[in-house]
Amino acid sequence: MPPGEQTDAEARLTLSRERWLARYEEVRHESEHLCRPLAIEDYVVQSVPEVSPPKWHLAHTSWFFETLLLEPFLQGYRIFHPQFGDLFNSYYRTLGEPFPRPRRGVLSRPTVAEVYRYRSHVDAAVAELIESVDSGDLAYVAERLELGLHHEQQHQELLLMDVKHNFAINPLRPAYHEAPEPAAPEAAPLAWVDFPGGVVTIGAASEGFAYDNERPRHEVALAPYRLASRLVTNDEFAAFVEDGGYRRPELWLADGWTTVTENAWQAPLYWERRDGTWWHMTLGGMRAMDPHEPVCHVSYYEADAFATWSGKRLPGEAEWEQAAAGLRVAGNLYDTGWLHPRPAKGEGLAQMFGDVWEWTANSYEPYPGYRRAAGPLGEYNGKFMSNQRVLRGGACVTPASHLRATYRNFFYPHDRWQFAGLRLADGP
Amino acid sequence: MPPGEQTDAEARLTLSRERWLARYEEVRHESEHLCRPLAIEDYVVQSVPEVSPPKWHLAHTSWFFETLLLEPFLQGYRIFHPQFGDLFNSYYRTLGEPFPRPRRGVLSRPTVAEVYRYRSHVDAAVAELIESVDSGDLAYVAERLELGLHHEQQHQELLLMDVKHNFAINPLRPAYHEAPEPAAPEAAPLAWVDFPGGVVTIGAASEGFAYDNERPRHEVALAPYRLASRLVTNDEFAAFVEDGGYRRPELWLADGWTTVTENAWQAPLYWERRDGTWWHMTLGGMRAMDPHEPVCHVSYYEADAFATWSGKRLPGEAEWEQAAAGLRVAGNLYDTGWLHPRPAKGEGLAQMFGDVWEWTANSYEPYPGYRRAAGPLGEYNGKFMSNQRVLRGGACVTPASHLRATYRNFFYPHDRWQFAGLRLADGP
Amino acid sequence: MPPGEQTDAEARLTLSRERWLARYEEVRHESEHLCRPLAIEDYVVQSVPEVSPPKWHLAHTSWFFETLLLEPFLQGYRIFHPQFGDLFNSYYRTLGEPFPRPRRGVLSRPTVAEVYRYRSHVDAAVAELIESVDSGDLAYVAERLELGLHHEQQHQELLLMDVKHNFAINPLRPAYHEAPEPAAPEAAPLAWVDFPGGVVTIGAASEGFAYDNERPRHEVALAPYRLASRLVTNDEFAAFVEDGGYRRPELWLADGWTTVTENAWQAPLYWERRDGTWWHMTLGGMRAMDPHEPVCHVSYYEADAFATWSGKRLPGEAEWEQAAAGLRVAGNLYDTGWLHPRPAKGEGLAQMFGDVWEWTANSYEPYPGYRRAAGPLGEYNGKFMSNQRVLRGGACVTPASHLRATYRNFFYPHDRWQFAGLRLADGP
């Protein structure tokens, strides 16, 4: 993601160096805090190619600061290790030849202790940079710093997703943390909320932090539409399963049906039937499924098939954003500590932020007028704009300070290890 | 594709039974005419899974009439062979278990002669149906008949694409027909044509034949934009190749770069360098490449990378349709007999129809308010609305009577055996 | 296979040119005779990579004579087509880059008619060579000629195996010929025939035609052993199937069990259960299985698992050869026209030649003192001496004049499209 526009540079200058340092330390500390429950062995493994070992996340986020901030801006900076450049580059081909992603879990070295030393080395240097950078350069440095911190927050969420997957495929089914017993309230009843449509404006305004894929702000023509007042629940999704949902090709997109049959999918990821009832893996270990919680860990294909079976459809991303535009970014996000979706409460449009990411009907494409930045930051978002789908709203593992109504997350339609569910839409 | 709306049933009734029969015979005859240059052996082979043997196309189009028209509407109809239902079903899962697509080329039986007998059997029955159907049912039968004829025309184009591929992978490089020597005029110089944008209406009106994916007609908000006056030429694309286009990851979408490296692509499909100059396979055999012809047989990834390298972009499908809205459907289409793209002539917006299909920037998605029909016709288009991209405008192998300005063709972004090229766009 | 030893050159000279020509014409004619029942389409297809299209066999055997006999020995010989050298080279890497074997079925050209013209061209040239070669060279030419004819006979058997496979995977299950109804006699009861073992001599003597892999003749130490008097029958093998043979890993070699599970094998190739009884595909089409016929189309893994289940073992190849040493080469071979195994008749050691190839317990390895010939003929047999198993005795599709007691056939342990069955052994 390229830096924000020049125009708000001055506003940022008013944030003192102290506040930047505090923000940096807070986010960096959170990544390490997240790892406290892990054994050394847990830092190393990679259950499937799309998952990365926790120690890789810790190192890669440091590499990001080292490569994009310290090397260009901190004079005399000494890189920590000459081979970490390739080892911890994720996919920036303008910066070298990344170590192959599916092989991240076969590297026992560097050890976890070395990775923490790498973090300390980078942290000290970033602190030095914040203190020593010329006032004239501070705005530019702050932009990259802010990007690096948002990047690190994305990897905090990825780390939790990945630990969950690594633990779920282990026959011992270890727990990441001791989760509080759910209070098991009923989900609020489903209602429909109407929106008038029309020519609306979506996307991030030019001020304030946002990723480049949220810009430019632009007009979209919408017909009138309705959104469900809450997310689809486990109970509702189980009805689809019982009704033969995974055995009826007419409900599925063609590529979805191929995916279902090739992978022998019979239910959402992590669902297991034991003695006639559904259980599922959570970050707190195996638990009997709460019927009122939002369904989680479904792919786009499953979300779409469920909507077809329901006689409804998925929301468009502009529809979703228009509905969310006035809402406060609050809900069951990472900050609550639950790390698991919870039943909807209250009336009106609920669960727009948090619990689970919501699949939208749209492919992940550039907004009109979008241009990729030059250099490595142009690889941050733009090059993924094919074959993926947009998700909105954040999940119970997304830090609140990382989210916005205009935020566009994206995954392949077959991906389901992220905390993803769905909300139904209807009309026009 | 579901039948058109009830409202234009009466208009269709005015077409006499004779005119329907004549139209039927004309299209069906064209499929057989197309196959005249083939040896028996050419009807059988399948070079790659996405290609089908010519005899399969001839049988499948007959199966379509048999299954969707004769079985439900012609009383006493006797199906030709009990196993053809599965053998020649392409992908209609509501109609049985189709024979696996990648294995179509391992079937020596039924023989070509048997397939032609199958066609005759179906043709006689359709003629009988047209003659004998109640006036009250004629409108409905005519809708399915019209759909079947458009379906057959799609397969005429596919058959030519497939024969070209089957011949191109053969080291003997046989020619399908004796193509006239190109006159080799220069391509018209590139100019830019401006469009004002605004809230425009796209999609097929409710009257007249169109596929369901072209409906409903709806509003779209467009910023001002410009389109290139003609298609990108071989010469222009060769400059991209010479400039290292296929070796520079920064120009490519991430999935595109994976495709390039995994398949070792170095140029468009069918290009071969011989003694320092480019040759390519055509339906007339191997020919030295004409630099002024539109580039053909490029994937979406290549089209997008070329546009990035050019500092431009691909047109959106709404932009393309808006520009094409007032134009006559005319150009270097199948009916010219060239079966190969030709250099642009004249001034103004050229080559909008014919020569090569134009990749647009858009994923193939339902228009707002689109609903899949129930039953097998719901599988015609709707279930393919994931992971594919829209192409517009038709090619030199597309029958003119098959095309419209609202026509949406679609292929996977890695596909390139269809006659596909690109036109550049710019703005907003 | 390298030419025989110099020592018998004189013996061969006594065969007149006329007799060589007659022998050549007889074998070559038989290949074409075999193809009479085929439609043009049947010549083209390749159901799996190890099967070749019939037209490929017809062309490859001609290529063998052209490349190894005509090019080096017939002055002024004009090759038929410059690209046939690579197209019809099977695996002789010293002679160029063979066209990829799994892709032989995607070539519609050359047509079948062109392949027959190729054969005529080669036949005329070979006739000319036989007539015109110097007496001094005749011995050497005759050696290659004899090798080429045995090579062609191998391909006659392969052609029948391949046609059977091509027809068997076709849902229409076409028949190759009209097979006479089986007389359905009972199989002779199983008896055991004892052999004393000791230090015996096996392998082909230095005189007369034999492949290089049958030489040199050498000593082997054998313990006393017994052989079953006849082949294992369908009935006996069905008992293994009913007893859960394909679901019990303890009966299988480790690689065999992997093969069974990965391919979901549940019975021999071509077996199909219909309404509770076994049917199988034959060259005469689908037929109810005769329980008394020898089991056919089993892999080495299945043969070995059956033997383990029976508490017996497979014969060693030296054991088999010692037992066959004094027998006449006669039985249900190609020459009977049955093209299908038949129940054992009579007393004593039966079915040693014909019906089905018998898997032996031995890997295909060089005899002590074996040396590969230099040049392309060194690639005929020697380079396949890894990972394959020896079969002995010939099958109902093997020409009688092609077989010997010392003949070593070989296939991979998972192969089962050849006509292969087994005979049990016991002791020491």
Added chain:
Amino acid sequence: MPPGEQTDAEARLTLSRERWLARYEEVRHESEHLCRPLAIEDYVVQSVPEVSPPKWHLAHTSWFFETLLLEPFLQGYRIFHPQFGDLFNSYYRTLGEPFPRPRRGVLSRPTVAEVYRYRSHVDAAVAELIESVDSGDLAYVAERLELGLHHEQQHQELLLMDVKHNFAINPLRPAYHEAPEPAAPEAAPLAWVDFPGGVVTIGAASEGFAYDNERPRHEVALAPYRLASRLVTNDEFAAFVEDGGYRRPELWLADGWTTVTENAWQAPLYWERRDGTWWHMTLGGMRAMDPHEPVCHVSYYEADAFATWSGKRLPGEAEWEQAAAGLRVAGNLYDTGWLHPRPAKGEGLAQMFGDVWEWTANSYEPYPGYRRAAGPLGEYNGKFMSNQRVLRGGACVTPASHLRATYRNFFYPHDRWQFAGLRLADGP
């Protein structure tokens, strides 16, 4: 491997319980001693499917004692963990469904500490069993114990092979231990040692410990032959590489050539060319290659191609055993601590034991009269008797007390991560 014959039970009884316990503790301790240089992370990873994580080896060898000794013989034995039965079963299908081998490296749990607790638990129980078992049962228990200890020694060698591979694929190329600098003596010059052949007896006698695949002892007829006095050196193998050995198909077995081309092999495993000289990975890290050391980490295909290129051949396993029959089991084995092959010294037949395993020309097949034991021990060796090749003589990572002249090691012909090299043979 099944227990030895009843006949030597009495001899074993003379070994006191104390001596069995001491032997058990010595071998078990060695496995843990071997792991001292490892970081926790090194215990977890699996670079390729055929390699296992060190913690898996430590657990699996304990599982072997638990399952085959403690469960059946120690009354009241409480298994350590109910799921370890499947997790640490390697391939004994009669004992349950083993966890998939290629996925051993994705399990972070049990932790290394838990695995060591598992070992202690088992060790205490085995000690208790040795102390408490009835005298009448001691012989039988001792047989299984002895098998378990040989099994553990096999895994000690595997563990070193696997750590080497895990470290070699890591771009940081960590060292397992600090190896002493090689003294770099020249290899002894190559001489040929003659053997008369004849009918010889090979295989293990019925007394004393041996694996079942070494029995029964039996006669083999051998022609006269010669063996090279020492192993092939790096220098000699490098000459093959320089001579285009990896680019000349005529030198290779057909399956070998496929392996070479599919894997782009250009030299033995672990060889790397840096600035024009060869380096290779060792357990002491990357080192410049010593030209006089035996070549190591070659597959059967490479060994065979080298022999062909040399105009020689590989020894038969009977030839090798006959030559080794009178020799003392001594050489550069694990006990020297070198863990790397060293140049040959002295005159006469050298390096028969130790340095590298020697590929023989023979497939791994049962000796005449071999019968698999019933139950899980029947799976130890017998089921692998297809598609593998025999190696003889042990390597620098093989414990001396584990080896015998009759010992038959076996690997697939493409395997090369074991310490394998070759000795040339000649004649008859």
